[in-house]
Amino acid sequence: MSLTDEVYERIKDQILRVQRAPGTAIYEAELATEYGVSKTPVREALRLLSQTGWVVVLPRKGYLVRPVELRDIRDIFAVRRMIEPEVAAAAAARATADDLGLLAGMLGEQHSASGTDAALGAAGAFHLALADIGGNPRVRAILQDLTDEVRRLHYLLPQIEGHITSEEELRAHDLILTALRDRDPERARELTIEHLNEVAQTLVRGFSGV
Numbered sequence: 193m194s195l196t197d198e199v200y201e202r203i204k205d206q207i208l209r210v211q212r213a214p215g216t217a218i219y220e221a222e223l224a225t226e227y228g229v230s231k232t233p234v235r236e237a238l239r240l241l242s243q244t245g246w247v248v249v250l251p252r253k254g255y256l257v258r259p260v261e262l263r264d265i266r267d268i269f270a271v272r273r274m275i276e277p278e279v280a281a282a283a284a285a286r287a288t289a290d291d292l293g294l295l296a297g298m299l300g301e302q303h304s305a306s307g308t309d310a311a312l313g314a315a316g317a318f319h320l321a322l323a324d325i326g327g328n329p330r331v332r333a334i335l336q337d338l339t340d341e342v343r344r345l346h347y348l349l350p351q352i353e354g355h356i357t358s359e360e361e362l363r364a365h366d367l368i369l370t371a372l373r374d375r376d377p378e379r380a381r382e383l384t385i386e387h388l389n390e391v392a393q394t395l396v397r398g399f400s401g402v
Contacts, residue, residue, distance in 0.1 A: 199227060200237040207246050207257055208340060210347040218247060218255040244337065260348060262399050268341050269392035273385060275331060276319065280368060280384040281377035283325040291325050292373055299365050302357070311356040312343050318365055345395050352398035360390060 305311035371380035
């Protein structure tokens, strides 16, 4: 991994964990000093982060961690509903015994997670593993960005912290895995739509303070 990549991942992780909150200004010189590197890898990392939508360029000033709006939640899940039901259906048709074992392990980690961070990691890995089974790296890359956005929302909205380990969340993943074991693409598709709708509604309520 290059130094630019390392700086990119470090800044992005701080944004995801809301250690750099939405709307916070970021300056190249300050980051270079904080990370103990030159401005060049910081500049390149921030350029990449602006391309992927995590920061916004402030001309002649610096960068801003992209603010989060209610519309973002709706947009994220609109895209996920376009992609993930078909991903799950394809996985149900193609999953091998090894694939199912890997998914079961991820689900077990989510069930036994002792904190939000571990549970979010396992839940995100479960969704990305479904895309891996489909064998389309472009789809996987899109879902990586979308699940990262949802991860940040969980850190941003502490009032929904318990959702990722809730009975409803865990049962949804259990049922999707059962559909894969049963080789039932249509059931996997339907369950994924239901799951995405439930998560979206939870995030909207949390964001709206309902």
